[in-house]
Amino acid sequence: MGKLRGLSLFANVGVAEAYFEELGIDICIANEIDFDRARFYQDIYKNTNMICGDITDDAVRDKIIKESIEKNVDFIIATPPCQGMSEAGLRLEFDPRNQLVTYAIDVIKHIKPKFVLLENVPKQLTTKIKYGDRIVLIPEYIKAELGQEYNFNKETLVMAKDYGVPQLRERNIFLLVRKDLPYIWEFPKKQKEITLREAIGDLPSLDPYLREGMNLTLTKFPQFEEKRKAALEVSKWHYPPTHSWKQVEWMMHTPTGKSAIYNEKFYPQKADGTPIKAHHNHYRRLKWDMPCRTITQNNGVISSLACVHPGRPYKNACGDILYSDARVLTIYELLIVMSLPLNWPIPEWATETFIRKVIGEGIPSRLVREIMNSLLIQL
Structure with a gap:
């Protein structure tokens, strides 16, 4: 045949x-x-x-x-x-x-x-x-x-x-x-199963770009540009996702594999401090030592189902333990966890939101x- x-x-x-x-x-x-x-x-x-x-x-x-x-x-x-x-x-x-x-x-x-x-x-x-x-x-x-x-x-x-x-x-x-x-x-x-650590653990860390603008981004993340350039050397699709500062701050205080809704202080909340009602898998970081959870079409939104990078613990100037990569997976990381060819010729005209949606439905x-x-x- x-x-x-x-x-x-x-x-x-x-x-x-x-x-x-x-x-x-x-x-x-x-x-x-x-x-x-x-x-x-x-x-x-x-x-x-x-x-x-x-x-x-x-x-x-x-x-x-x-x-x-x-x-x-x-x-x-x-x-x-x-x-x-x-x-x-x-x-x-x-x-x-x-x-x-x-x-x-x-x-x-x-x-x-x-x-x-x-x-x-x-x-x-x-x-x-x-x-x-x-x-x-x-x-x-x-x-x-x-x-x-x-x-x-x-x-x-x-x-x-x-x-x-x-x-x-x-x-x-x-x-x-x-x-x-x-x-x-x-x-x-x-x-054999492939863990998220094995799949994307060696990729350069990335800080998110803050929706409030570059000035606040650089204030909160002084190494933003350095990290961004290192990531782009891997792939043009490994670039910083954009998020609001409030959501990024919640995730910076959220450990690997955990949801921000269980944080004592930095939990998802409205402007008046009222907790946001959410599913236990919303605002959740992925785990390093297991495969990625199912990618959905809404994978670009921190509040969606378990789509935030696992992150790594570090100490800030005050000695507090925070977690890096307070962001969703990049498109390059999505290509990996969806097992697409890394040179898959994504059309230049496609927007990030559209790319994320169609990959998440595949x-x-x-x-x-x-x-x-x-x-x-x-x-």
């Missing part, structure tokens, strides 16, 4: 596909509804035909199907939006986004590829959707629609940390092989590479 010829549905910016060319997988066609994401994808994967449009639109879906058949697509990767099911989301019952998987299944049934990778959050296993006049679990729906034509993998829950990715990130992934083929597609053997690249390779070695 020659190169796999693929279709990527709900393609985002192609985080999952980062190693496909290296593996010999040719993604011929991709579909993404958002113009900026489609543009980002096309800038990186110039040989892919990006169809920007809404897959729920019959005309768009017909175009995807027609061109995929013409290009002899034999592999489909589909990653429908997970926000309706994510632990970090509102999880509304019958969120319309949860129904988007049905359009992916429709495409699969028309193209009849040899192999399919369907990815989503673990909550997909217990999420219900409308199926005709019935309410069914998503896995039940998928198997009812495709079970006659495809064999499924036995275990579907997978942790990115088990496949060389320095991040926890649990996912539910269905691996489908058409029944007329002799292959068995399961997850490969687990690999599947760790190395996880997909290892899963795909477990199939390719059979072919």
